[in-house]
Amino acid sequence: MTRLALTSLKLAAFRSHASLRVETDGRPVAIYGPNGAGKTNILEAISMLSPGRGLRRAAAADMARSATGIGWRVTAELHSLEQSHEVVTGVEGDAARSVTIDGKAAAQVALGRIARILWLVPVMDRLWLEGAGERRRFLDRMALSFTPSHAEASITYERAMRDRNRLLKDQSRDAGWYDALEDQMARAGAAITATRMEALSRVARAQEDAATAFPRATLSITGPDGEDAPDGSEDQLRRAFAEGRRRDMAAGRTLTGPHRADLSAIYTDKDMPARHCSTGEQKALLISLILANARALADSFGAPPILLLDEVAAHLDTDRRAALYDEICALGAQAWMTGTGAELFDALGPRAMRLHVTEEGGESRTQAEA
Amino acid sequence: MSDGAGKEIEQLIALMAKLPGLGPRSARRAVLTMIKKRRLLLDPLAQAMTEVAATARECVECGNIGTSDLCDICTSPKRDQTILCIVEDVSDLWAMERAQVFSGRYHVLGGVLSALDGIGPDELKLPKLETRVAQGQIKEAILALGATVDGQTTAHYLADRLEPLGITVTTLAQGVPVGGELDYLDDGTISAALRARKSL
Ligand SMILES: Nc1ncnc2c1ncn2[C@@H]1O[C@H](COP(=O)(O)OP(=O)(O)OP(=O)(O)O)[C@@H](O)[C@H]1O
Numbered sequence: 001m002t003r004l005a006l007t008s009l010k011l012a013a014f015r016s017h018a019s020l021r022v023e024t025d026g027r028p029v030a031i032y033g034p035n036g037a038g039k040t041n042i043l044e045a046i047s048m049l050s051p052g053r054g055l056r057r058a059a060a061a062d063m064a065r066s067a068t069g070i071g072w073r074v075t076a077e078l079h080s081l082e083q084s085h086e087v088v089t090g091v092e093g094d095a096a097r098s099v100t101i102d103g104k105a106a107a108q109v110a111l112g113r114i115a116r117i118l119w120l121v122p123v124m125d126r127l128w129l130e131g132a133g134e135r136r137r138f139l140d141r142m143a144l145s146f147t148p149s150h151a152e153a154s155i156t157y158e159r160a161m162r163d164r165n166r167l168l169k170d171q172s173r174d175a176g177w178y179d180a181l182e183d184q185m186a187r188a189g190a191a192i193t194a195t196r197m198e199a200l201s202r203v204a205r206a207q208e209d210a211a212t213a214f215p216r217a218t219l220s221i222t223g224p225d226g227e228d229a230p231d232g233s234e235d236q237l238r239r240a241f242a243e244g245r246r247r248d249m250a251a252g253r254t255l256t257g258p259h260r261a262d263l264s265a266i267y268t269d270k271d272m273p274a275r276h277c278s279t280g281e282q283k284a285l286l287i288s289l290i291l292a293n294a295r296a297l298a299d300s301f302g303a304p305p306i307l308l309l310d311e312v313a314a315h316l317d318t319d320r321r322a323a324l325y326d327e328i329c330a331l332g333a334q335a336w337m338t339g340t341g342a343e344l345f346d347a348l349g350p351r352a353m354r355l356h357v358t359e360e361g362g363e364s365r366t367q368a369e370a
Numbered sequence: 371m372s373d374g375a376g377k378e379i380e381q382l383i384a385l386m387a388k389l390p391g392l393g394p395r396s397a398r399r400a401v402l403t404m405i406k407k408r409r410l411l412l413d414p415l416a417q418a419m420t421e422v423a424a425t426a427r428e429c430v431e432c433g434n435i436g437t438s439d440l441c442d443i444c445t446s447p448k449r450d451q452t453i454l455c456i457v458e459d460v461s462d463l464w465a466m467e468r469a470q471v472f473s474g475r476y477h478v479l480g481g482v483l484s485a486l487d488g489i490g491p492d493e494l495k496l497p498k499l500e501t502r503v504a505q506g507q508i509k510e511a512i513l514a515l516g517a518t519v520d521g522q523t524t525a526h527y528l529a530d531r532l533e534p535l536g537i538t539v540t541t542l543a544q545g546v547p548v549g550g551e552l553d554y555l556d557d558g559t560i561s562a563a564l565r566a567r568k569s570l
């Protein structure tokens with residue numbers, strides 16, 4: 001096994017799961033069960049094995065099982081390339097989320113170096129229609145999957161920007177202080193933009209000669225109003241921040257920089273902006289992008305990412321669904337997929353293992369089926 | 371919460387528990403040990419604390435903590451007066467001293483710039499630093515600040531203020547002080563970071 005997969009997953013007091021234990025053999029996992037059973041909760045728990053707030057973007061404390069309220073823990077055996085790691089993350093009391101990798105305390109960003117995880121959840125169906133924030137996060141998750149240091153650059157940028165915003169609100173005129181903060185923002189910002197561009201070109205390349213049933217998308221990064229984005233180099237950013245001080249002071253925040261970037265997508269074959277495509281087409285574009293990202297990662301990282309596909313099967317017709325399964329299996333990706341009925345996964349046959357999730361008195365029960 | 375000991379002892383335990391590295395449990399153990407070893411520990415400790423309480427103060431020159439107005443480092447004729455190491459906190463200074471890798475003098479800022487925490491240039495010991503540099507003996511200032519955003523912002527800010535005064539400003543090899551605090555670095559790492567210092 002030269003792949004990336006969870007071989008064991010344990011949840012303790014994670015939302016509806018008082019305690020869950022699953023062993024896998026690296027195959028994709030089909031999770032089925034009625035509404036409210038606790039399927040998405042399992043995907044969310046896995047998403048906590050990557051840096052950040054996970055696929056619901058929830059506060060860490062909200063993930064604690066409400067009945068106990070003392071915290072939660074996710075323990076996973078992660079097979080990454082030729083190595084196996086024990087990853088534990090969780091929250092105790094009102095402390096911040098902690099991470100240990102192979103028994104040693106680690107920073108959250110360290111998770112990105114061993115686990116590459118991508119997800120598709122139903123709220124992303126509206127990705128191309130709503131605010132830029134969600135699209136930017138989608139773009140950053142792509143970038144992070146290729147370049148784990150993207151997390152550090154983002155944290156540095158955010159931290160320096162929050163300080164700068166505070167200076168702006170306080171109407172500070174200490175040019176030296178602005179210079180010092182903007183220098184860090186420019187450096188981290190240039191790295192962020194470069195990593196994002198790199199991710200887009202990798203995904204574009206992976207779409208070029210792919211045998212796929214899903215439509216090609218042409219992606220580009222734009223400014224907040226859809227205009228062409230400036231080059232985002234260190235010098236350009238440094239100048240833009242310095243020149244923008246007066247305007248930013250009036251606004252009380254930083255109005256230019258990579259935190260304002262937007263992602264635009266075009267359905268390539270129809271030359272149609274994604275936001276004007278049909279609901280089904282938009283979904284197909286997203287799946288296409290996730291698969292392209294996965295193929296590109298298989299090339300550069302040496303293994304395709306772990307995929308978390310929440311309710312993806314339900315929205316595809318039979319042929320598209322079969323095509324999706326075939327592509328996942330051809331990639332060798334461990335996809336964790338949810339759906340209400342077991343029959344949604346019939347086309348997978350023995351290529352996936354199955355988990356049946358049910359709920360009793362507010363507690364999820366999970367049964368593995370061979 | 372009461373241990374059934376007297377009020378004064380409870381008070382001592384409560385105070386000890388506020389010390390870094392100690393919690394209520396270890397504070398209780400420590401107090402019990404001290405009382406049991408009265409002559410060996412408690413009496414000398416009480417005396418040492420009284421003396422420190424009466425004499426401990428900040429060095430008016432560098433911000434180090436000592437027992438007289440000028441600290442031992444600032445008064446030592448053996449220390450190189452042309453080179454100044456700028457640190458965030460006294461604990462960083464002590465870490466550098468333990469490593470025995472630096473023979474110049476220090477300046478303790480007493481913090482790093484953080485607009486979010488309300489720490490600006492006026493809250494740091496900057497005027498004193500500029501006065502010291504303006505006196506003309508210092509040729510190089512080494513910025514030994516953490517690799518955090520605040521630490522690096524402060525380093526950049528100081529470099530811009532000090533370079534026009536005609537001195538060389540260098541910084542510890544980037545990326546070495548993980549998480550910022552010099553205090554957590556072992557001696558070998560500090561000396562490597564010092565040797566590999568570079569201009570900003
Ligand atoms: N902190 C919590 N403690 C206990 N239960 C929780 C907590 N947070 C959410 N739940 C419960 O978890 C249950 C299952 O949620 P989940 O989203 O996983 O369901 P699902 O199986 O994906 O359902 P659907 O098919 O409708 O998407 C919900 O009924 C919810 O009330």
Ligand SMILES: [Mg+2]
Pocket residue numbers: 039040041310338
């Ligand atoms: Mg769900």
Ligand SMILES: [Zn+2]
Pocket residue numbers: 429430431432433434440441442443444
């Ligand atoms: Zn001194």
